[in-house]
Amino acid sequence: MSKQRAAVLGTGQTHYRAKRQDVSMAGLLREAIDRAMADAQVGWSDIDAVVVGKAPDFFEGVMMPELSLADAIGAVGKPLLRVHTAGSVGGSTGVVASSLVQAGVHERVLAVAWEKQSESNAMWALSIPIPFNMPVNAGAGGYFAPHVRSYIRRSGAPNHVGAIVAAKDRRNGAKNPYAHLQQPDMTMEKVQESQMLWDPIRYDETCPSSDGACAVVIGNEAAAAAVDRPAWIHATAMRTEPTTYAGRDQVNPKAGQQCAAALWKMAGITNPLEEIDAAEIYVPFSWFEPMWLENLGFMPEGEGWQLTEAGETEIGGKLPINCSGGVLSSNPIGASGMIRFAEAAMQVMGRAGDHQVDGARKAVGHAYGGGSQFFSMWVVGAEKP
Amino acid sequence: MRDVAVVGFTQSQQQRRTTGTTNGVEMLVPLITDAFAGLGITKHDIGFWCSGSSDYLAGRAFSFVSAVDATGPVPPINESHVEVDAAWALYEAWVKIQTGEVDTALVYGFGKSSAGDLRRTLALQLDPYTLAPLWPDSVGVAGLQAQLGIDQGKWSEQDMAEVAVRCRRAAETNPYAQVTGSKDADALLAEPYFAQPLRRHDCAPITDGAAVIVLAADDRARELVERPAWITGIAHAIDSAHLGARDLTTSPSTVAAAQRAGIDGVEVAELYTPFTHQELILRRDLVLGDGVRVTPSGGALAGNPMFAGGLVRIGEAARQISDGTAGRVLAHATGGPALQQNLVCVMEGRD
Numbered sequence: 001m002s003k004q005r006a007a008v009l010g011t012g013q014t015h016y017r018a019k020r021q022d023v024s025m026a027g028l029l030r031e032a033i034d035r036a037m038a039d040a041q042v043g044w045s046d047i048d049a050v051v052v053g054k055a056p057d058f059f060e061g062v063m064m065p066e067l068s069l070a071d072a073i074g075a076v077g078k079p080l081l082r083v084h085t086a087g088s089v090g091g092s093t094g095v096v097a098s099s100l101v102q103a104g105v106h107e108r109v110l111a112v113a114w115e116k117q118s119e120s121n122a123m124w125a126l127s128i129p130i131p132f133n134m135p136v137n138a139g140a141g142g143y144f145a146p147h148v149r150s151y152i153r154r155s156g157a158p159n160h161v162g163a164i165v166a167a168k169d170r171r172n173g174a175k176n177p178y179a180h181l182q183q184p185d186m187t188m189e190k191v192q193e194s195q196m197l198w199d200p201i202r203y204d205e206t207c208p209s210s211d212g213a214c215a216v217v218i219g220n221e222a223a224a225a226a227v228d229r230p231a232w233i234h235a236t237a238m239r240t241e242p243t244t245y246a247g248r249d250q251v252n253p254k255a256g257q258q259c260a261a262a263l264w265k266m267a268g269i270t271n272p273l274e275e276i277d278a279a280e281i282y283v284p285f286s287w288f289e290p291m292w293l294e295n296l297g298f299m300p301e302g303e304g305w306q307l308t309e310a311g312e313t314e315i316g317g318k319l320p321i322n323c324s325g326g327v328l329s330s331n332p333i334g335a336s337g338m339i340r341f342a343e344a345a346m347q348v349m350g351r352a353g354d355h356q357v358d359g360a361r362k363a364v365g366h367a368y369g370g371g372s373q374f375f376s377m378w379v380v381g382a383e384k385p
Numbered sequence: 386m387r388d389v390a391v392v393g394f395t396q397s398q399q400q401r402r403t404t405g406t407t408n409g410v411e412m413l414v415p416l417i418t419d420a421f422a423g424l425g426i427t428k429h430d431i432g433f434w435c436s437g438s439s440d441y442l443a444g445r446a447f448s449f450v451s452a453v454d455a456t457g458p459v460p461p462i463n464e465s466h467v468e469v470d471a472a473w474a475l476y477e478a479w480v481k482i483q484t485g486e487v488d489t490a491l492v493y494g495f496g497k498s499s500a501g502d503l504r505r506t507l508a509l510q511l512d513p514y515t516l517a518p519l520w521p522d523s524v525g526v527a528g529l530q531a532q533l534g535i536d537q538g539k540w541s542e543q544d545m546a547e548v549a550v551r552c553r554r555a556a557e558t559n560p561y562a563q564v565t566g567s568k569d570a571d572a573l574l575a576e577p578y579f580a581q582p583l584r585r586h587d588c589a590p591i592t593d594g595a596a597v598i599v600l601a602a603d604d605r606a607r608e609l610v611e612r613p614a615w616i617t618g619i620a621h622a623i624d625s626a627h628l629g630a631r632d633l634t635t636s637p638s639t640v641a642a643a644q645r646a647g648i649d650g651v652e653v654a655e656l657y658t659p660f661t662h663q664e665l666i667l668r669r670d671l672v673l674g675d676g677v678r679v680t681p682s683g684g685a686l687a688g689n690p691m692f693a694g695g696l697v698r699i700g701e702a703a704r705q706i707s708d709g710t711a712g713r714v715l716a717h718a719t720g721g722p723a724l725q726q727n728l729v730c731v732m733e734g735r736d
Contacts, residue, residue, distance in 0.1 A: 002485060003484050003485045003486070024514060025513070054468075056440050056446035056447060057439075057440050057441055057446075057468065058440060058441075058445075058446045059446075060513075061509075061513070062509060062510075062513045062517070063439065063441035063506065063507070063509035063510045064439065064441070064468055064469070064510050064720075064721070065513070067510050067623075067626055067720075067721040067722070067725060067726065068510065068511060068512040068513065068516075068626040069626070070623045070624070070625065070626045070725070070726075071625050071626055071627065071630075075623050076623060076624060076625050077622055077623075077624075077637065077638070077641060078622060078623070079620065079621050079622055079623070080621075080622075080623040080726065081467060081469070081473060081476070081477065081621075082467055082468045082469050082473075083465065083466070083467055083468075083477075084440075084449070084466055084467065084468040085464075085465055085466050086447060086450060092465055095465075096465065096477060096480075099477075099480050099481055099483075099484050100480055102484045103480045103481075103483030103484045104386065104483065105480060105483065119513075125446050126446055128444065128445045128446065130406075130445055130451075131406055132406065133451075237463075238463055238464065238465060239461040239462065239463060239464070240434075240453055240458055240461060240462050240463075240464035241458050241459060241460075241461040241462075242453060242454050242458055242459065243450060243451075243454075245459055254459075254460060254461050255461035258460070258461050259461070262463075370447070370450050373450075374450075374464075
């Protein structure tokens with residue numbers, strides 16, 4: 001049997017905040033799930049299986065929380081699969097759910113990814129000593145800052161490019177009612193005035209720490225026929241490499257390059273910059289926009305920053321990136337990848353509201369995790385693949 | 386559906402305590418090496434990789450990130466991970482092969498239970514707002530389940546002891562087993578309770594271990610081995626999390642999975658039952674006749690590597706096919722408190 005067509009039938013998101021103490025974990029998930037199911041116009045009897053994605057269990061202090069959430073997320077009596085691939089997990093969860101439909105196993109699958117960091121303490125979770133490993137003791141920003149410095153040195157990018165990205169994403173976030181940070185008046189100059197945290201990354205160039213969930217309903221061709229403007233899944237890809245190995249390029253990782261190459265090939269895309277209308281790329285620190293522009297093959301190596309500096313990644317530019325505000329505006333870690341995937345789908349479904357790119361027909365969702373070593377991506381389109 | 390088969394299976398010696406790290410690398414490297422050697426292939430022949438493990442068991446976040454090193458993923462690999470027993474990783478790999486994107490997959494699971502206090506760790510799987518704060522541990526929850534069945538006349542402590550005797554004697558021919566051989570049931574019943582009505586023989590031992598399975602589709606499977614264990618059905622389901630809201634003496638999710646997988650005609654059933662009474666639940670719910678050989682490896686009662694144990698059941702059942710002992714077999718995997726989540730995989734040989 002050949003691969004079945006699959007499409008996103010609906011998406012749903014919670015409002016992202018530092019602490020969603022108004023809801024339990026179950027309540028948080030249901031906020032996203034209920035919106036996704038309403039958007040997809042499906043009821044519980046239409047859902048064949050549930051796929052759950054989340055970053056480390058220590059972030060909430062609950063072991064395999066999907067077990068105790070089984071009732072609340074409508075999984076009882078159905079298959080429930082829990083995915084965990086570090087920061088890329090939200091995207092991977094979307095890929096696994098797509099595969100279940102493409103394989104012909106199910107007609108409609110609910111995928112939900114989430115993080116409720118306020119239940120526990122992420123810094124504690126990430127600081128548990130590991131035998132034989134040198135502690136980083138720097139948080140994610142301290143870990144990635146040297147990669148950014150290396151990128152700037154190698155590419156010769158001017159120092160203000162990071163601030164351009166941060167200001168753009170925060171202004172975009174103000175057009176998204178779900179975004180954690182609402183900063184409609186953010187400017188490059190304001191970003192440059194904020195405190196330096198990990199040189200060259202300033203306070204306003206870093207992602208917030210958020211509670212939140214995102215859900216998508218994915219269905220087969222018959223299920224998609226009942227939906228107005230579904231987002232057809234043209235390609236998915238995942239790649240992994242070790243955190244460290246001799247000769248590894250952490251600025252432009254092989255795993256990301258090869259994941260993107262496989263993605264474009266499967267989607268039949270030969271010139272991503274010309275053919276993609278909107279991109280939701282995992283940018284937790286501003287400089288990762290130009291870095292991933294190169295890693296994904298949108299721009300030649302060393303030239304990604306030129307697209308950003310020219311304003312071409314703004315809404316209305318040649319390649320609008322993170323019209324939703326991106327990870328820089330909301331970062332519920334385990335959900336952040338799925339938000340990228342869902343926002344890409346919303347663009348081609350014409351459901352992105354005030355941050356809609358006019359006439360978007362093809363969009364890419366991207367997530368990465370670990371030490372820039374886990375990648376998951378998808379291409380969605382308004383037309384059938 | 387494409388024809389997909391188990392073509393390779395390796396497992397570590399099940400033991401109470403290993404000296405390696407909790408990320409499984411020391412256990413996994415020799416298993417992956419042996420799996421490849423047995424098939425005459427290399428890592429470059431694998432289209433998709435998927436693993437199952439638990440951060441809570443390892444006592445650290447991102448333990449699977451270190452485990453990936455065991456695969457030597459340079460150049461990069463197409464890889465995923467589930468925070469469940471690796472039997473569910475095998476399910477994800479089977480799905481990936483069904484999409485037609487890949488023809489082969491390597492699945493692995495690992496768990497070093499000796500690193501912590503397993504009973505208390507597993508208590509953290511319970512509802513975090515209402516139940517986990519009371520710290521009902523995994524043996525205690527299983528004890529409630531066993532007592533319910535005894536009270537309802539569904540089984541007795543004698544029945545449970547006989548399961549232990551059979552499993553641990555069966556394990557005498559399993560070179561990987563941690564616990565082998567058994568006194569007879571009367572002698573076991575003379576032992577004191579461990580968590581009433583459970584005695585020590587009713588509970589799986591605490592085990593460090595890992596396992597690897599290689600899957601291949603269609604002609605690729607036929608090229609690799611003489612007698613592939615073809616997967617004719619694989620399905621899983623989950624029951625309510627609320628222990629008081631479901632009948633703990635039955636396993637509806639196992640029945641649902643078995644119905645979808647199609648278990649008619651199986652000669653062997655490798656059941657993942659860490660407690661003796663759980664085998665009695667599954668035998669009854671799956672309506673396994675006297676002609677079905679149940680858990681000939683000795684099962685979890687002879688060695689219980691967490692997050693690999695379900696994968697071991699699939700491997701042991703597949704081995705019954707590959708060595709020609711059986712024509713059609715069932716493997717079962719479980720996860721969560723009191724048999725909450727269950728998977729059934731049916732395999733057959735073809736001549």
